[in-house]
Amino acid sequence: MRATDLADPMTAHVLHLVIEVVAAGQAPAPVTVYTHATATGHAPGEHRRHWLARWLADTYSHTPTPVPDVAWHLKTAVLEAAWRRALTTHARRLLHATEHTPTELLAELADDTEAADELWTRYRQALAEVAPNRLEVAA
Structure with missing residues (x-):
């Protein structure tokens, strides 16, 4: 993170x-x-x-104990929120661009999702690497 x-x-x-x-x-x-x-x-x-x-x-x-038990959840929550903010920023930029940007540049701006894509990848990795296996917990 x-x-x-x-x-x-x-x-x-x-x-x-x-x-x-x-x-x-x-x-x-x-x-x-x-x-x-x-x-x-x-x-x-x-x-x-x-x-x-x-x-x-x-x-x-106010931090629950033990911290390691909730750290994975907090990390994924922060990354998900950051990803959503990146999407919102991108959407606002596109909304503004549709009114003021020359047509030639609009497609390039629409494809510029690098920040959101990187956060999405990190969020999915955090879920996969750290989330407890539900079957193991149930067993």
Whole structure:
């Protein structure tokens, strides 16, 4: 999952921090994420540090445990939402283009679905790789 998959810029910023922490081989505990943010300059100023601390406290206090059991679901939900946003963006661009773009370029714009296609592929891979096998669970 990528930070750019999230619609909310603040949440995307925190996910970026979490990705960096995990890439460094550490568990993304709230204190670790906060320490990383302040040490790397990703939370400059008192206001940003307060916001980050509050966000981490609120999020981690409302996260069901154990996290690995729901992580696959959250990842697929985020990717599905990102895919839907990409489709909406493409549809809006086409709607605008049908009124203002020369005919020669319209077909090219209609075929430009790379962002949505990539998200669709990642969403389907996440479903296939991580979703528990229903037959195994039932057995």
